[in-house]
Amino acid sequence: MAGEIPPAQPPPGPPPRPLLWRWRPNPLRRRTDTLQAWFGLGVLVAVLAVAPVAAVLVGDAARGHYEDTARHQNQTRHQTDATLTRDAPRHPEPGSDEEKKTRYPVDVHVVTRDGRVRTTRTEVQPGLTAGNTVRIWVTADGEASEPPLTRKEVRSRAMGWALLAAIGVALTGAAAHALTGLALRRRNLDEWDIAWAETAPRWTTPT
Incomplete structure (x- = not known):
């Protein structure tokens, strides 16, 4: 219809421009x-x-x-001997690199600092049998834990x-x-x- 104003079309996307073009004098710069x-x-x-x-x-x-x-962990955790209460599972690939990295969770007996024997769970190497002893970190009440944070x-x-x-x-x-x-x-x-x-x-x- 004559006299009708067509809708405005958005301006085309900006063409490739040199670096810092917005800083240069330009009649088209807004x-x-x-x-x-x-x-x-x-x-x-x-x-x-x-x-x-x-x-x-x-x-x-x-x-x-x-x-x-780390300071608190060093004060509340210590290393002790833990005795396996049952055999750890054997790895399906004995002697492999994967076996050397694999650890299985088993129940162990530990002696707390106050002389009580308690059972906790820790991860050990594959194939260890009941009665074997491993060195683990435990809390003051004998719960297995991670080692304290190192400086690294x-x-x-x-x-x-x-x-x-x-x-x-x-x-x-x-x-x-x-x-x-x-x-x-x-x-x-x-x-x-x-x-x-x-x-x-x-x-x-x-x-």
Whole structure:
């Protein structure tokens, strides 16, 4: 119908542009392009400044936590002899590398620090028979446990948390940049609709 304004079509996607094109004078550069460029720069600077600080703070806190944990474990755990109460299963491939790494859970008797004999469960090598003795870590009440954290494990876990903190800061910055870009993109489309509403009548109204 003559005089009807056709719907605005979104502008085509941006063509390949040289690096830092938003910083160069250009008659087609929009104010939102400059805004996005400055915001991107701000996010980059913030990430580069905050990520190392976050990594140090989180890593230091994690190291302190795991050092306290290791200290408590050393105070509440000890090694003792444990006697198997039954035979451990035999591995289907005797002598293989897999057999050397495999462990089976069995019930064992241990003597607690206060002299009581109790039964707990631990993992042992395949093929051990009842009556064999293995060396295990137990808690004060004789419950089988993992060995206390070593310095290497404390350092490794602290570094892991530090790395996660740095990655978290970087991901937060990337998400903020992406959301800002999306908001600016929507704003550009709204401005395109307004401009089209002003221009289209001159193209569609018969003279």
